[in-house]
Amino acid sequence: MIKYTLFGLAGTALLSLGSCSKSSSDDAGTDSAKLEVRLTDAPGNFSAVALDVRQIEVHLKEENDPNGWQTLAFSPQVVNVLDYVNGKSALLVNTDFAPGDLKEIRLLLGPNSYVVGTDGQQYDLKTPSGQTSGVKLKLDKVTLRQRETFQLLLDFDVAKSIVERGNWRAGNDKKERYLLKPVIRLVAQDLKxxxxxxxxxxxxxxxxxxxxxxxxxxxxxxxxxxxxxxxxxxxxxxxxxxxxxxxxxxxxxxxxxxxxxxxxxxxxxxxxxxxxxxxxxx
Missing domain, CATH: 2.60.40.1120 (Carboxypeptidase-like, regulatory domain)
Structure with missing residues (x-):
């Protein structure tokens, strides 16, 4: 089992937010591997943290190879990460893969991410580069093996990840109040x-x-x-x-x-x- 913590990587927390909620059948004759991604969350002082996830891609080759990206099939959706707290986790990706190494993951966000504060007000939530070039996470020693399942569990810390702009003032509707700067504990393991x-x-x-x-x-x-x-x-x-x-x-x-x-x-x-x-x- 591999455990490591990532701080300040925009988009790391978002890796798993598009999904297939039901796994495919286990065919005893298949030579494929399976990749499972789950999300859990540490509570923060918000009523909702909704992330607009449009596309997730994985990179299977060396970093500079533009042909290494593979898009995961899922329905774009807005996900409230605060639904997955206090030991709950959501299965958000479960897909067949050819055995081999995963090098990197890229997430594209839409414009509809937001937070709801304890004041009941909704504020736009922006992620640097999340809506243009995408936000990326490099993976270390993530190898998918034949007829085995590899799980990535993303432990998203809302309290540390949502940052208030220093120049924000109440009543200023033209400036977003919050930015997303994720703090994530990522647990990667083979499931046996x-x-x-x-x-x-x-x-x-x-x-x-x-x-x-x-x-x-x-x-x-x-x-x-x-x-x-x-x-x-x-x-x-x-x-x-x-x-x-x-x-x-x-x-x-x-x-x-x-x-x-x-x-x-x-x-x-x-x-x-x-x-x-x-x-x-x-």
Whole structure:
């Protein structure tokens, strides 16, 4: 696990603010890696801190190579980072990637970022270069590996990141009151938690879904039991999951039907594989 702190890098806190809230299926035959970005926040003395995120790009080659940028697919959105405080985190990016190194990330912001102060008033929030050339974050030793998930957790400190202009005066509507100068603690780690088990009868060949709740919606990974009834899901973030089993084959005539089964409260711990044992489908 890699932990490092970044101070005063405009846009560092914003890396993950465009997203796919639901992960793609875990295909046992794929050679791709997965990149997951989560956001958490330390509270500040504001009612809202809304960031208008338009585009996120990652750089896969050397810094000066203009062809190294790859745009992540997500819907532009305005995100209130104060929704993710006190231990909550939001899954904002979860995407398949070719294995390899990530060198840099660039974020483009729109004109609609703002803060709401404790006075209930809304003020425009500007980030130097965020709306022109974009704001960048260099990554050190971030390597995506085949069939593994790499997580970037951004711990955004609102109290230190929102700076009031020294020349701002109440009633001056033409000057923005606040600037964004992010202070971020970034935790980067490989995710190696997993689930495994068997189903009975194996001929039901169920689809197996592992669903973890997050702030922005369910995070779902899936696979199928093999001909022996065995299944395994890898690269899962730690957390509590609901595991669902959906038979894809009907029971022969005269035999008990194969049923959908739901197992709630399944705990996944990083660097460990949780064994569910045998799950009976009839």
């Amino acid at each position: 938690g997993g689930l495994r088990g068997t189903v009975n009868p194996a001929v039901a060949r169920p689809q197996v879904l592992a669903i973890r709740s997050s702030v922005v919606g369910p995070d779902t990974v899936s696979t199928f039991a093999d001909a022996s009834g065995a299944f395994q899901l890898g690269a899962l973030p730690a957390g509590t999951y609901q595991v669902q089993f959906f038979p894809t084959v009907a029971a022969p005539a005269g035999q008990p039907a194969y049923n959908k089964v739901v197992r709630a409260g399944v705990t996944v711990t990083n660097d460990q594989v949780t064994d569910l044992g045998v799950t009976k489908l009839n």
